[in-house]
Amino acid sequence: MKNLIIALFIVGSVTNTLAQDQFFETKITKDKVPPVILKSLAEDFPGSVYQDFKAIPLKFFKNDVAINNDQDPNLDYNTYQIYVVGNNKKITATYDESGKLLGTEEIAHKEALPVDIDKSIAEAYPGWIVKNDVYKMTHYRGRKPKEQYKIILEKGAKKMKIYIDGNGKVLNDLIRSPKTS
Known part of the structure; x- marks a missing residue:
């Protein structure tokens, strides 16, 4: 195995x-x-x-x-x-x-996020709005599935990409400032 x-x-x-x-x-x-x-x-x-x-x-x-x-x-x-x-x-x-x-x-785009994930985002990033999400689940026979979400958040002109596991734990975040000309 x-x-x-x-x-x-x-x-x-x-x-x-x-x-x-x-x-x-x-x-x-x-x-x-x-x-x-x-x-x-x-x-x-x-x-x-x-x-x-x-x-x-x-x-x-x-x-x-x-x-x-x-x-x-x-x-x-x-x-x-x-x-x-x-x-x-x-x-x-x-x-x-x-x-x-x-x-x-399994990969799904723009799915409705589970309540626990929404709650976790609202608590960790107040005022930020979910603009896009990608759900990824990997599962091997005999093992527990591994879930991860990649979520794009926006707050005004700022954008942020965050990764959250299936339990709502933030794994990584990266703030991107708006492009300047």
């Missing part, structure tokens, strides 16, 4: 930061995705649209996980990532070859 979590972290980090260089994934068509994964997708994300399918060539060894860049794209893979859109959210879901959901990364 530890190796799987490490592998998902590596794949997620690399694919997000190096999306233009798809070193660790192979784009595949829907017909190349095993039926058991498509069935799990329909159960896990009903009414959603599946936009992108990728196979990830992970190999599990005794105490390690490796990415096999030489994987033949015509062979079966053991890990798949599917980009899911629905319910005003964008989700990257990772499945193993048996259709078990290994992890998700």
